[in-house]
Amino acid sequence: MKAVEAAPARSIYNVVDDEPVSYRVLYNYVVACEGVSEPHSGGDSGLPSLGCSNARIKAQLSWQPAYPTFRSGLI
Numbered sequence: 691m692k693a694v695e696a697a698p699a700r701s702i703y704n705v706v707d708d709e710p711v712s713y714r715v716l717y718n719y720v721v722a723c724e725g726v727s728e729p730h731s732g733g734d735s736g737l738p739s740l741g742c743s744n745a746r747i748k749a750q751l752s753w754q755p756a757y758p759t760f761r762s763g764l765i
Contacts, residue, residue, distance in 0.1 A: 696751050703747035709759040710741035716760060723764065 693703055717729050747753045757763030 692751055692753055693747065701750075703751075703753075704742040704744055705747060705753075705755075706742045706744050707755045707757055707759050707763065708744065709761075710743070711760055712741075719761060720764070 693701070693705065697703065721728050744753070744755065
């Protein structure tokens with residue numbers, strides 16, 4: 691809501707946590723939490739990066755993520 695209410699018109703922000711993460715790290719964390727086998731290697735190597743930065747929204751709107759890392763948000 692803060693971005694909707696306080697941001698200048700036509701602003702764009704990455705509303706993400708503080709830790710950029712690769713798909714491999716994310717998938718391996720999730721499977722470890724679920725106690726299942728790791729994903730097989732191979733597949734689409736052209737997956738987009740999850741390496742977004744929230745620096746702009748933090749600086750311009752004094753925003754902080756509710757969960758600073760994906761790990762704390764998935765517990």
